[in-house]
Amino acid sequence: MAQVEATTERVIAADAETVFDALADYAETRSKVLTGHFSEYEVREGGDGEGTLVHWKLQATSKRVRDCLLEVTEPTDGRLVEKDRNSSMVTTWTVTPAGEGKSKAVVSTVWNGAGGIGGFFEKTFAPKGLGRIYDELLQNLAAEVEK
Numbered sequence: 001m002a003q004v005e006a007t008t009e010r011v012i013a014a015d016a017e018t019v020f021d022a023l024a025d026y027a028e029t030r031s032k033v034l035t036g037h038f039s040e041y042e043v044r045e046g047g048d049g050e051g052t053l054v055h056w057k058l059q060a061t062s063k064r065v066r067d068c069l070l071e072v073t074e075p076t077d078g079r080l081v082e083k084d085r086n087s088s089m090v091t092t093w094t095v096t097p098a099g100e101g102k103s104k105a106v107v108s109t110v111w112n113g114a115g116g117i118g119g120f121f122e123k124t125f126a127p128k129g130l131g132r133i134y135d136e137l138l139q140n141l142a143a144e145v146e147k
Contacts, residue, residue, distance in 0.1 A: 004113040006127035009106040010138040014145040016103035020078055020095040022145050023105070024049035033140035037133050050074040054082075060129055088112040105141065107134045 012019050022029045027047030034041060039057045046052035052072040059065045068089070070082040080093040089111040098104040109130060 005110045006130035007108040008134040012142045019103045035136045
């Protein structure tokens with residue numbers, strides 16, 4: 001099994017603390033910025049950063065739906081890590097200052113891919129698809145915090 005990784009980033013016209021706080025707000029803001037690829041969103045514990053347990057289904061393609069139950073940690077300032085209890089998937093959100101009143105948000109997801117020919121196609125196409133999903137999510141986040 002090869003590790004598969006998808007990374008997307010965006011510069012947002014809001015300070016890093018505002019952007020991070022919006023990302024860490026699973027109770028309110030996160031559900032507003034999710035794309036149509038996410039369904040059955042539910043905060044099961046917590047709701048603000050570290051200690052949050054959140055559920056959603058991610059429809060990556062017309063045939064591929066991933067049922068995610070994510071434990072959220074904040075290992076360092078400006079970083080959120082979502083570990084899926086149902087798979088090897090780990091998503092890391094990193095927000096850093098990017099000049100006066102701006103920040104850079106980077107989202108990176110890694111997981112253990114399938115083997116064989118299926119794994120080849122997953123490693124080739126899944127990062128692009130997930131990248132598009134996260135690009136749209138970051139666009140929604142920017143619209144939310146740049147108000």
